[in-house]
Amino acid sequence: MGSVAEVLAEFLKLGLTCFGGSIAHLGYFRREFVTRRGWLDDETFTELVGLCQFLPGPASSQVGFSIGLLRAGWLGGLAAWCGFTLPSVMLLIGFAAITPSLGGPVGGGFIHGLKLVAVAVVAQAVWDMARRLCADQRRAAIALTAIAVLSILTTVYAQLIVVSIGAVLGLALCRSTTTSNTARVSQDTHEFGVSRTASAIALILFSALLFGLPLLTSLHAGPAVKVVEAFYRSGALVFGGGHVVLPLLQQQTVAAGLVSSNDFLAGYGAAQAVPGPLFAFAAFLGWMMVQAPNHWTGALLATVSIFLPGLLLVLAALPYWRALRARPSMTALLAGVNAAVVGLLATALYSPVWTSTVLSKPDFAVAACGFFLMIRWRFPPFAIVVLSALAGIAGPPCIRASAPGETRRA
Template structure:
């Protein structure tokens, strides 16, 4: 066992240097904790990754939390999450604070360039996820079904309905499809000090908040409860990676009139330029909300609320992961859910991302260049952010 200060120091360093998204984060984690420090072996690390990819929530943050938990107990898990998350949260709060002053020609061009970053990044996510998660005709059909359903539904529960349809279709059609290599579950994931009783309590708390917060909101609860419900539900419904949270947060903030559409996309573009988890975007949105709670209180509430469900599910699942992973029906269900998520993200690529950002041929050219630099040349996302922002400024001065 290690100590909490050690865990905090290592994850704070990672929180300041982990660029490139969740897959890159997992690569950093393996190098740091398996190859360099020997905190856990390859088998245990692989099983933690498999568990966190199976659950909704931000996979890299959940893996980091689990490593901290294994290393230094409950406080170690909290220290790992704080160290990995706070740098990106503070950077995005800083950007939110200066966003209102980014007016005028140059400021407008800079913000528009960040919106074009979002087009390139989300397009890359759709492309990569479609190749990985829709590798056969059945899963491709589920993704297309999700797109068709989303083109018709207007309810705020559209995403949840689509994910549920994907789960049902996965159980029916994907019994032989696999979404990842199955690994043997070792005793490593059970050495976290979490009893089955603690896991059950975490699951009860997760469910109570998921179903209780909407009930409180319907009873005309305070604005703080409404904000917590919106971000908690978004964090609880995310399958397939951080980018999938985009349509959920757009529905909960922009469509609800809490955050302006331009600010939303500019913040999402800025989130590509900071290290750490993409879920830190919630801090930007919490600061930018047009009504209280906003600024510091809004950022804190939104950040904690969006991460909380994923962390509770890790605590709930660790003691039961072996039995859960062994069931073929769970693999089939997950295959359907992930295919539906591809359709969900493809729909979000069109609206609000494309429709709000690509307004001219030059906008399309900037976004397309960003997409090809990301997918074919593997240019780091931070470089795409800088290039697109500069292109937006140049474009605004020429017009």
């Protein structure tokens, strides 16, 4: 066992230096905690990664929380999450605080450049996820079905319906494309300090919040409850990685009139330039929400609420993960869900990302250049943020966005 201070220091260092998204974060974790420090062996780390990719939520944050839990108990898990998340949260809150003052040609161009970053980054996410999660005709068909369903549905539950359809189609179509072979686990899950009683409590709390918060909101609860409900639901339904949270958050904030589309996409672009988990984007939105109790309270509630369901599910699953992975039906279900998520993200790429950002040929050129720089030349997202922001500032007036919070017409 290590100390809580040790865990906090190591994850704070990673929170300041981990760029590149969830998969890159896992690479940093393996190098730091398996290879350099020996906090856990490679087989246990692989098993943790498999668990967290199976569950909804931010995989890298869930893995980091579990490593802290293994190293220093419950306080170690909390220290790992705080250290890894706090730097990006504070940076995005800082950006949210100055966003209203970014008016004029330079500020408008900077904001529009950040929105073009979102186009390139989401397009890359769709490309990479489609190649990995829709590698055969059956899963590709599930993704196309999801796109078709989303083009028809207008309900706020459209994403949940699509994920459910993906799960059913996965069970029906994907059993032959998955295997139940899993890596051998060299350490038992009780070493994480999670008993079956704690697991049950975590699952009950997860379910109570997921179904109870919408009920409270329908009873006209205060604005704080609405913030918690919006971000908790988004965190509870995210399969497939950080970028998939985009359509869910857009539905809960922009579509609900709580955050303007300009601010949403500018904040999403800025989130690519900071280290740490992409879910920290919630802090920016919580600060900007018009119905939040106040800026700091909104950012805090949004941040905790979006991460909480994923962490509760990790606690609920740790004692049972080995048995779950041995079931071919669970692997098939996950394959279908992931394929549906590709369709979900592809739809978000069109609306709101493309339709509210690419308004001219220069816009398209900047977004396309960013996309190809990432997928062919492997430019890091931070470099794309800088280049796109400079292009937005230097570009002709026709591609400059309006001031944050305003509506711009083509």
